[in-house]
Amino acid sequence: MPELTVSKRVTFSAGARGRRRLEPAAEPKPSAPPPLPRITRLMALAIKLEGLIASSAIADQAELARAGCITRARATQIMSLLYLAPDIQEAILDLPPVTEGRDPVTERDIRGITAEADWGRQRDLWAQM
Template sequence: MTEVVIAFKGGRAWRQHRQAAKRAPTRRYPARIARQLALAHALRRRLERGEFADFADMARQLGFTRARVTQLMDLVLLAPEVQEEILFLELPPGAQPVSERGLREAVLGTIDWQEQRRRWEGLRAQFAPVMLNER
């Protein structure tokens, strides 16, 4: 037999339901940029295994433009610490405070990892308030 609880607004069951809803953690998902970075690493591994002759062959086989493949592969040029932070970046549904394009423009403008880290810190500081409000 199944028990059904009807929670009348203002009653004990309603208060318990509201308290449980407040305690329930917000579901978080990997950020889009994290998924794109993971894809870039997966494609790089496939290239290293010889599944693709070069970026142009990869683009043809996957139905991407060569420019898109280059954009994705540029993500693996990020400083390792920046990549790690991005890969573990989780956000509530719908929240994407940093885009791949924004990351490329702000951080990938240099190949110096020290400078990339500094730029990433600045970019992260811009979207940190958004992250804190949604927790």
């Protein structure tokens, strides 16, 4: 009959009455995935909040601001991302995770685009970024 060898890292700890207690070694924790850009998270938040307002779970942006402990102006800034053309919203949601350095697109970069009402002009401004 062939021999079978099993290897596993273990540690011993002191138990009651000086006995040694066998404990399995801690498994390495998987590393967290790199974070998504902040603008991506804000775009997703704006879509979620729009759904809450549409379903009447939250009455309006003023109630939203109170519930989120933010100012009405900040709530308006976040919700203004919904004025972007659908393809720009999709591009923002599809931005890759940030592995090093700063976010490639910031909310401040997007504010000028959200102020533009014409989607064609928005697309031109987005392409320039």
